[in-house]
Amino acid sequence: MLRTQIESEVKKALKDMGAGEAVFVVERPDSLQHGDFATNAALAAAKILKKSPKEAADLLKAKILSIEGVDKIEIAGAGFINFFLSRSAIKKEVETAATDNTWGNTFIYESKAIMVEYTDPNPFKEFHIGHLMSNAIGESIARLLEASGATVTRANYQGDVGLHVAKAIWGKMQNPATTWGEAYVYGAQQYETHKEEIDGINKKVYERSDTEVNALYDSGRKTSLAHFEGLYTILGTKFDFYFFESETTPIGRALVESCPNVFVESDGARVFRGEEEGLHTRVFLTSQGLPTYEAKDLGLLKLKNEKNFDTSITITASEQKEYFKVVLAAAKHITELQTIAQKTMHVSHGMMRFTEGKMSSRKGNVITGESLLKDLTNVAKEKMQERELADAEKISEQVAVGAIKYSVLKQGSGKDIIFDAEKSLSLEGDSGPYIQYAHTRALSLLRGAKEASIAADTSDMPKEASSLERLLLHFPDVVRRAAKELEPHYVTTYVTELASEFNSWYANERILAGNYPHYGVLLTQATEQTLAKGLSILGISAPEEM
């Protein structure tokens, strides 16, 4: 790879100068006028050598003899060293992008087995946009890891027991015609006034002592899970493991009970004191002896431990950040969970928010995943009416999913996503469909080339490399960085930039009937491959037409 080659040459030169410990980067400069790669190495070395940045840059440049593929090295600005690639080096990258289907793959997680847990909806409740968000991020991180050489297993942890189930069953008993999601909302609303009845059902679910409740529970669970499965297909996720709270509950309870020195008695409850580690106290068994979410998560750790992996990543909203620290801290005090606790990582993301405030499925003011998908699908379908497409239904669904996932994956983690329903229905500008559209346009161009029998080759390559070519070659670095930081948004930003650059090139050049049709087709093919790969890493489909 070009960047790493430059990096090692710079490092060697720094050592020669006696500034081997200088911390520097080789990166894409802000503007093409500053070359294809730039380094701040001289600025970093200046401090160590006690020289001015300019002097250090001169010294450093003199030490860098020649790098294969680099045509010109310049000093600019405060003391940056800029590298300009040779025409043939750029050509080579374009050819790789166009023809090599491993283009963009990295090896930073090579031969690692990684389990990623995400989505985590609750049966009996609705699949809301928070789950859509978790799914988009989790799926993308999973794919990023796969593109970096890891073997990834996908896990989904779902709450199939607890008070919410009783509320839904009670709601269903009042009106069997409603969906489970609606039944839950109704049950939650009526909980205060029918507390005893619903609590009674909760007990029956737990004991499995009532045939009517059992039947409702079994059919409700089955219906919910089948429904979710349909959504996973639309979203492009396939899970390897499903974990349920009904399994983790007894295991968690046993773990807590077997460690009285870790989980001490307090007001009749069993708690873990996190204060010694800078955390806070959390309850693991209630004063009634019931396991809380914390205890269940210990059970989950034990279940996961039976699977094979080097690292386990759990993806949740940031509201669980502090909670998770306490659970992991507690797990490290339990002998049989020590190893897995050390292998577990928590990745948190911001929350879906509205201008009106926090949504809650108890209040019933959620936008469900389905309703959002449906609305967006309709908008997309309307847009496609002027075009005659074979499978408009499926494509509009792909566009809708692309729009949602893009809006989640375009920003860095940790920040809440302000969800604007109206804006999310717009498929223009900085959006998933913008990328998908550029991609279909590239494909359409390639179809035209095939009909006109224009082969993709370098026979008529222009002397000057275009900005599109010079942008293309940075794709592998973008993927590497995104994978390293588990931040898909770097890929999103890049893919948007690439689509924009391609659109601009397309608008200003005649590709098939211009001066360099063959190279133009090659370049189109390289762009198409890169856009498709980028979209695939984001978990967004790249339809052939739209």
Added chain:
RNA sequence: GCUUCUGUAGUUCAAUGGAUAGAAUGCCUCCCUCCGAAGGAGGUGACGCAGGUUCGAUUCCUGCCAGAAGCACCA
């Protein structure tokens, strides 16, 4: 009160301590006899406040201000 996260154009988002702070959207102009106008070209417009570290701070540190989340028997 304590802990964590976040403050960048009107709005929604970018930018490993470096070069003229990038997009999108909005608003104002243009561009389909031409390979897909869900497009392209141009204009408008922003680093919460105050210190500190540094050759250099939107970025790191401290304080303040503002918003969000979490902090014992819910999940």
